[in-house]
Each structure stands twice: as structure tokens, then as C-alpha cells.
Amino acid sequence: MLLDVANIHAAYGQSQVLFGISLSIAAGEVVTLLGRNGMGKTTTVRTICGLLPITSGSIAISGQAISQLRPHRIARLGVGLVPEGRHIFPNLSVRENLLMAEANPGGLPDAWTMAKVIEFFPRLGERLSNGGGQLSGGEQQMLAIGRALMTNPQLLVLDEATEGLAPVIREEIWRRLIDLKELGLAMLIIDKEVDALSTFADRHYVVEKGTVIWSGSNQALADDSAIRERFLGIG
Template sequence: MILELNSINTYYDRSHVLQGVSLSIEAGEVVGLLGRNGAGKTTTLRSVTGLTPPRSGTVSFEGTQIQGKPAYRIASMGVGLVPSGRRVFGDLTVRQNLVLAAKAARKSETAWDIDRVVAAFPKLAMLMDRRAGVLSGGEAQMVKLGRALLGNPKLLLLDEPSEGLAPTIVEEVGRQLHELKNLGMSMLISEQNMGFALSIIDRGYVLEKGRIRLEATAVDLRSSDEARHLLGV
């Protein structure tokens, strides 16, 4: 088991956001965390990465409990995060964004370097000297993915990777994630776009109001009336 959450409870001040959330991911598995806006998806990822630690329950990465550890320690263990939105250093070039990530990279026998990232996302080769703040949404997503991979993660967490993107760009992001899946990358994908998520994941959890309401394979979720009702589709 590469990741296991056991009955975590996470708060923002007095607001009890995650209420007994449990989930697991096997090595090489791609798992979806599905839910509407405000369901607690981002908070779940923040609970794993140490940005908003749970007040109770356990978070185990490769069998070691990591709840309460600082975010930089969790990242150095091999947990990579691709945040939602345009989280790039806008005043820096694409190359500078990637170099910063490469300098802070976790050492790995199967290391990702800038050349390998550009080979995986060839469009980046044409963008290396462009300021990241003027990139399109899809281009910024490639930079964020590249930065995360340069950390040589064992587990990749992606927060709403299709959010705000045009349909053709969503398809391109989907192809990129399929390529990572084929390489055996373990991933937890937070999404409210059910169709996009189900085209990639092996298994999924549906989160509603901070609680896991449903767990099933992608095949079963695709035909589940309950899942569609919970997700409002």
C-alpha cells in the first residue's frame, strides 16, 4: 500500500471539513477522489501533504505514518502535488520554473530531469523562454506537471487537473495522465468532472460534505445512479 488514510478528521479553525475519511491506494494504482465543489477534495490532498494536517486519524505513506510531519519532509519522501489553478511563478520563464523544481528534486534511481520532462511534454520545448504568467491554462498545467515530476515522486496528487480548461486541452491533459499511468505512476486525482476522471482512474471514491459516500471501480461508477446523483450529473 503506497497511501492509506484511516478515519482522518481535518479542520479549518472550528470548521470540521473532513469527517472520518478513509481511503487507500496501491502502488501503481490511479485512484479518483470525486465530489462537487466544497466536498473536501482539496482538503484531503492538503491533509496528505502536510499543508493542513488532520487533527485525528492517520495518514500512512509506504507504511510510515506521516500526519504531523512538515510539508517539505513529506515531499522529500516522494509525495508530489500538482495544485489547482494557475500555480506557476508568473514572473519567471518556463525554464526557470523547471530549474527551481529540479534543484529541489528528491534523489531517485529513475530520476526525472528537465530533458525527460520536455520529452514527455514536447510543447514545453517551444515555451522554455516564455514568461509563465502569459501561458494558457493548458500550458500552465504542463508546467505544473513537469515541476511535480522533477521532484521524482512515488505518488502524484493532482487537484482538479481539468478545471477551467477548454475541452480540447482537457483531452490533452488526459493523454498526459494516461502516459504517466502507463509508466506505473501512482496517482490520486481530485476531480468534479466525472467523465474525465473515469477515463483515467482504476477506482474511485465519492466525497460529499467531508465524508466518503461511495467507493467503486471506474466501471461500476460509470453505471452508478448513486454516483451521478452525488456528483449532480
Template sequence: MNAVPLLRCRGLEAGYGASRVLFGLDFDIRPGEVVALLGRNGMGKSTTIKTLVGGLRPQYGEILFDGRPIHAARADHIARLGVAIVPEGRQCFPNLTVREHLVAFAARRNGAAEPWTLARLYGLFPRLAERAGHMGNQLSGGEQQMLAIARALSTNPRLLILDEATEGLAPVIRDEIWRCLALLKAQGQTTLVVDKYVEKLLPLADRALILERGRIAWQGSSAALDARRELWSRYLGV
């Protein structure tokens, strides 16, 4: 695995108005890594992601993507560099069909050994092929999550971010999402994942970061976190 970070955050602080949420976050994500971002509700996970993708301007600190500073960049510029997000709540467009979602956002990026074409996306999620002509608001919650992941992959991202990857999904659909993430990991997709199902996420992740009140309370390998179950109770409520 390449030791040079694809994403690097140093001294990252962010918030809303006078309210500070993040306090001096330092972390890296290297190419090909799957990193789990963990913590109880309200600890700063979604704010961290919003800051990484340009939805919120940091108050202090820097974010480097492939060595380029992006902490002052607009969200559309960050997306064009190769950062794609599967947002919490899926945010599928009600007036676009499944196929239109996947075609409208498609982008080819240099260096993609096997780009995500429409055919490959349908192969990853056959249910989307069956529902290709259905509007976004005609899909079940699980189908919408598959569509949100496929839409992000259609941009052939260098960094894929999933905020609450399996929240609110039936167990059988959660298993389908875990299968997808395992396949992406095997293909070398660099990924940052937020999810509360730690037992399922740790076997997929190379490393984990735990947020506690806007600070990194612990970070290390997934194996190390798996061996320290007291951290699960202390920081994750598991």
C-alpha cells in the same frame, strides 16, 4: 499491482478552527494505482488534499506514507518523501522561466527506473520546450497547467496529486492533459486525481472515492461506479 498501500488514511478528521470539514476518512492508495477523488463543490476534496500534503494538520486520525506516519509532518518533509502536488490554480511563479521552474524543483529519487529529466519533460509537453524562455505569467492557462504538471514530475514523485486537473481549460488542452495522465498510468505512476469530468476520468482511474459532506459516501472500482449511474446524479450532480 502491489497490495501494500503507499498511502493509508485512517479516521482522518480535519477542519479550520472550530469548523470540522472531514469526518473519519478511511482509504488507501496502492503503488501504481490511479485513484479519482470525486464529489460536488464544498464536499471536502481540497481539504483532503491539503491535509495529505501537510498544508493542514489533521485534528484526528493518521496518515501513513510507505508505512511512515506523516500526519504531523511539515509540508516540505512530505514533499521530500516523494509526494508532489499540481495545485488548483496552477500557482506558477511569474518571475521564473519555464526552464527555471523545471530545474529549480528537480529531484532524483531512488527507485525511479526512468527519471524525469528536462529532456523527458519537454518530450511529454513539447509546447514547454517552445516556451522555455518565457516567464510563468506569459503563458496561457493551458500552458501553465502543463508547466505545473511538469514541475511536479521533475521531483520524480512516488505519489502525484492533481487538484482540479483540467478545470478552466479549453477542450483541446483537456485532451492533452488526459493523454498525459494515460501515459503516466501506463508507466506505473501512483496518482490521486480530482476532476469534475467523470466520463474522462473513470477510464483512467482504477478506483474512485466519492465525498459527501466530508465523509466517504462510496468507494470502489471505476468499473463499478461506471455501472451505477444513479450515484453520479446523487453525489456528483452529473
């Protein structure tokens, strides 16, 4: 198993947020975390990436425990994060945003490079000398994904993959994520666009108040109207 999250608990100070979250992702698999705002999805991502310590449970990448590792060590093991809000460097150019993330710790022969990212997102090639703060929201999201790809991850984690983007840009992002799946890249995706996710995700987890209350395939989610209506707000 590429990612194995087992019964993790986590808190911000005295406020506990996660109450025994468990999930797994196989190599090349696309899995989603679904649920309403404030239910623990982003906190789960933060624990996986080492940005928030867990108080109990375990997290492993390819069998190696990572819950005690610093974020940069976890990144070197192959976890690439596209954070909520993008968090690109506004005062750096597009070129600099990409180059600062360049790494190939696994020695991949067909590694992601700046040229390959620009081929994947041609719009970034037209903006190479522009500052990150000069980009549109959609371009910033492309840059955030491209920056994560420059680390050559085994697992790409996207928190609110298309939040706040225009419909035409959302469609472009979905197409690129489908391309990444076809290239064999495993992904963990948080997004509210359940119908779009269901076109290419393999499995889904629904989170409510810091616990996984449902998991299953696309078809199982489509067939479970109670879960869709009560926890996802989808009729």
C-alpha cells in the same frame, strides 16, 4: 500500500471540514476523489501534503506516518502536488520553474529531468524562456505537472486536473496522464470530468460533507445511477 489515509478529521479554525475520511492507493494505481464543490476534496489533498494538520486519524506513505511532517519532508518521501489554480511562479521562466523543483530523493536511475519533461510536454520546450505568467492556461497546467514530475514522486496528486481548460487541452492532459499511468506512476486525481477519468482510473471515492459516502470501481460507478445523479450531478 503506497498511501493509507485512515479516519482523518481536519478543520479550519473552529470549522470542521473532514469527518473521518479514509482512502488508500497502491503503487501504480490511479484513484479519484469525486464530489460536488465544498465537500472536502481539496482539504483532503491539503492534509495528505502537510498543508493542513489533521486533528485525529493517520496518514502514511509506504508505511511511514507523515501526518506530523512538514510539507517539504512529505514531498521528499515521494508526494508530488499539482495544486488547484496551478500556482506556478509567474515571474520565473519556464526553465526556472522546472529547475527549482528538481530533486531525486529516491535515487531513481531513470529520473525525470528537464529534458525528459520537455520531451513529455513539447510545448514547454518552445516556451523555456517565457515567464510563467506569459503562458496560456493549458501551458501553465502542463508546467505545473512538469514541475511536480521534476520532484520524481511516487504519488502524483492533481487537484482539479483540467479545470478551466479548453476541450482540446483537456484531451491532451488526459492523454499525458494515461501515459504516466502506463509508466507506473500512482495518482490521486480530483476533477469533474468523470467520464474521462473512468477511461483510465482504477477506483473512485465519492466525498460528501467531509466523509466518503461511496467507493468502488469504474463499472460499479457506472452501474450506480443514484450516486451519479445525487452526488455527481450525472444522469
